[in-house]
Amino acid sequence: MTQDSTIKAQMRQLIQILAKHNHAYYVMDQPTIEDSEYDQLFHQLKALEQQYPECIQADTPTNKVGGQALPKFDSITHVVPMLSLGNVFNQEDLFAFARRIEERLPNQKIQYDVELKFDGLAISLWYENGILVRGVTRGDGETGEDITQNVKTIRNLPKVLSSDLVKIPTLLEVRGEVLMPKAGFEKLNAENEAKGEKTFANPRNAAAGSLRQLDPAVAASRPLAFYAYGIAQCEPNHGLTSMSESLQWLTNFGFAVGERHFVCDSIQEVQEKYEQINAERPNLSVEIDGMVVKVDDLKQQQQLGFLSREPRWATAYKFPAVAALTTVENIDWQVGRTGTLTPVARLNPVAVGGVTVSNVTLHNIGEIHRLDVRVGDTVSVYRSGDVGVTMNSSVSSRTQLDFQMAV
Known part of the structure; x- marks a missing residue:
């Protein structure tokens, strides 16, 4: 084995270890090592990269800061618009949502995909041949802000796609939410308060403010996490038939999804899951403001189509005030x-x-x-x-x- 191969193998091992601990900390809210131990591993990797810059790998967690602060954010037009969701606030509204779907899909079996409604900032991620090339905010749904350099600082977000189970697409656009998990938010506020600096009112404000910083170093210093909730584009087509399958498919590449996820056979079961999630809400690792209900079958989603600003096949079921x-x-x-x-x-x-x-x-x-x-x-x-x-x-x-x- 050549020296370069040995160094790359060492780097790869450190990257995988760090990725594992990042997932435990940011996604599972169950840290497996102390911060000081994490820092030691991080600095080992950084020292290797400084000594052997020709061996640096694209998904290294040390490549969090994209150089100089950006003078401004460029505007990016979404190829597939990032539409908003309609809302329901009670069981009566939920059942009315289901009736409208049933009227448009007569005599068809309908299953519902139920996910957490994250209280964060929606973004779109572009991967070309498995490499993250762009991160864009939702903006007005048609045009968003290019926050690629800040997105690359998010620890649990894969920068290079790899999987032993599925083939890497030539183009993949993943959509999801950037959040600040509760534990990280509380730690950040405690540290800021101790330093006499500004504290944040809630995790969503902290996450949104972090992503819109012109200096990526600020975003890099914040405990942000990304949770995927859908696929906007995939070439070649992934061949999946349901929303729930597509989320599971994304986890093969290392994407995090919500810690609660259900497929329901009836709208009555959706209501039961709503009540369950509402009761479990204080124990979740992230802030949520409801759940998202989607028709699970992707072909049925196409049949239902869209209104002017929202899909007919999905709605947000908000929690009580x-x-x-x-x-x-x-x-x-x-x-x-x-x-x-x-x-x-x-x-x-x-x-x-x-x-x-x-x-x-x-x-x-x-x-x-x-x-x-x-x-x-x-x-x-x-x-x-x-x-x-x-x-x-x-x-x-x-x-x-x-x-x-x-x-």
């Missing part, structure tokens, strides 16, 4: 762009569903009189889906609040 109690500290007025005066209730800041709420729009003076809201009232504030926050039902017997808040 998250509530917290706080008090009204003041009521004052703010002037809008058109000169309109709007009363605003200033609240004792409270964290609700990952958002810190400190004020609520009362709309007009008539609303204040109708609600009889006063300084000192104790109110319940809850977040409904991702659209805003509602303040509702004062603990005091005098006041009943029910209005939407701008956030």
Whole structure:
């Protein structure tokens, strides 16, 4: 064996060991070694690469920072648009979603793929001949930001595809979510607080802010993780027939998927899984805000097609609002762009569903009189889906609040 072959074998072994520990830490939330031990392995690899730069391998975890900070993000047009999902918030809406599908697919057996709805930042990844060449944000669905250099800093994301079980496609576009798992988020905030630096309100803000940094070194310092939820393009065609099979297929290349995943034979079973996931939510390693329900059969998905901005074959089933109690500290007025005066209730800041709420729009003076809201009232504030926050039902017997808040 030549010296180059020996060095490459050593590098390959270290890369695989580091990848294994990255997966345990970021995906399974079950660290297998101490941080100091990980750092020692990392520096062993880095020392080899500095001594033998001609042997550096494309998927090395030391190649996290893409050189100089980018002056700006380039815009990239999605070949396949990244559409949004419709929402349902209760069992009645879910069953109505299923009825619409059944009407369009009469006399066909329908199974549903149920996945976690991650509370992160959706991105698209391009692989050419197994090598990661591009990472793009969802943007407006048609055009996104080129964040390739930042994406390459994500530890659990494969930079080079390899598998002993399936052939590497010449082109593969994988879509998924970038998150900051709970453990990493809490550690980051604790470290920032100790240093007197800014802390983040929730993991999604931390993840999105990290990916949109112009300097990849910032993204590299954050505990980000990627979770795949679909395939937009594959050449040659993967030959799979269902959504659930396609997710399993992606794991052959080292992609992480959600820690809860089900295939349901009926919409009633989907509702049961929704209740199960909602109950297990506090114990999951990542923040979620619901689950995604998809028709599992890919051919049926094609038959159902799309609306203008969303697929007919999928929907997001959001969890109930998250509530917290706080008090009204003041009521004052703010002037809008058109000169309109709007009363605003200033609240004792409270964290609700990952958002810190400190004020609520009362709309007009008539609303204040109708609600009889006063300084000192104790109110319940809850977040409904991702659209805003509602303040509702004062603990005091005098006041009943029910209005939407701008956030």
